[in-house]
Amino acid sequence: MTTYDDVARLALALPETVEGLSYRHRAWSVGRKAFAWERPFSQADLRRFGDDPVPEGPILGVRVEDLGEKEAILGEERPGFFTIQHFDGFAGLLIQLDLVGEAALREALVDAWLATAPPALAERHAERLR
Structure with a gap:
């Protein structure tokens, strides 16, 4: 089980990462683009769940390289990794922090940072981060 404080510690350890606010929620960016952000559900999100259970606890949004990577990750059925209708067609997914470990x-x-960082910066650090 991880927390937003764990997210902050891990994200800020990545090169040239800054923490700020996006829609009044914490977000972590590189090259002025967010790669991870707090993602509470909106009222519209909650309505879209209908009778399905709503994931509980803190939710984190992260970017992925592309829609193919998103589908691959979701296809692995990793605990805590999911998407919602609002993310259809968007290269990002959601993580239920209560269900994932630190690793x-x-x-x-790291994957989100590499997908978002300016190419030259990502190339300089890719091997060390993996």
């Missing part, structure tokens, strides 16, 4: 969280953050 899985770190991997997701």
